[in-house]
Amino acid sequence: MPSQNATLNKQELVVLAIKDEANNIRSFELALGDRGDLPVVEAGAHLAVHLSNGLTRQYSLFDAPGIKNSYRVAVLKDPQSRGGSQYLHEQVKVGDKLSVSGPFNNFPLSPNSASALLIAGGIGVTPILSMAHHLHRCGTSFELYYCARNLQEAAFVDLLRDSVPFKESVEMYFDGGDPSKGLDVKALLATVVEGRHLYCCGPGGLMNAVEAASSHWPADTVHFERFKADPVTTAANTEFKVYLARSKVELVVPCDKSILKVLKEAGFEIDTVCEEGVCGSCLTDVLEGVPEHRDQILTDDEKSANDVIAVCCSRAKSGRLVLDL
Ligand code: FES
Incomplete structure (x- = not known):
């Protein structure tokens, strides 16, 4: 499960430096406007960068973890870029501001490893x-x-x-x-x-x-x-219901929509980054029902516990899920 340290939430950070680290790999150093301390970084953590073209992308931090007053991420210019890495490589300059959330860590070091x-x-x-x-x-x-x-x-x-x-x-x-x-x-x-x-x-x-x-x-x-979802073989989509326990609202999730889409259309705000089951930002507690997990973030044990669901991609095996929303 992602670790839950203090994080930035769509905070504007200034681009202090941009450096070519290899062919098509560029690093970006980011800091608060007053160069104040940023939330602590753990090994394996990444930032979510909300780009002005409407995309959100995740980029890993590569420096030694700890307390920082700047973050550095490295970005590969992907020829198949859907606009994220291309935008950062081609449009962003030193002095620009980027909207950043995180750091998040779905890839922590185990404290038990020898x-x-x-x-x-x-x-x-x-x-x-x-x-x-x-x-x-x-x-x-x-x-x-x-x-x-x-x-x-x-x-x-x-x-x-x-x-x-x-x-x-x-x-x-x-x-x-x-x-x-x-x-x-x-x-x-x-x-x-x-x-x-x-x-x-x-x-x-x-x-x-x-x-x-x-x-x-x-x-x-x-x-x-994983930053990009691998294709997964899934059962055909079926319709099911979600009941939002705190809001006392029941919604129908049709075959052609995700739970996330249905929630957003009903006016619920859900944090998302990847929208394909690899970042963990949309994980929502399940109170009743059996999810059909399609994400690549939960471990097998976490999936079998059936008490949390990635609403961006997963669906239901039972006819109804009760969510803690
Ligand atoms: S938004 Fe990334 S796992 Fe759902």
């Missing part, structure tokens, strides 16, 4: 880098495997390759676009080491390969950060 295996692909290195800073600071042993197509598309290479905190613990793989020349995740993950946790963030192909190769690891030792 050691950590970190696997990053491409821009997925951003939350992994903040984790590595934290693990180094705590003296927890870790190995970091960083995969990218080539050196030019890999960010923070000098830091990872040459700096004291990382150089002994980091291996880099550049596969030129051919996964068979990259990191052998099957071999890497074959042995389960007691107390070791695995953290992975990167493109869907890498995360799916890591997920398959770690299927014999204890479920609570394997952690993924």
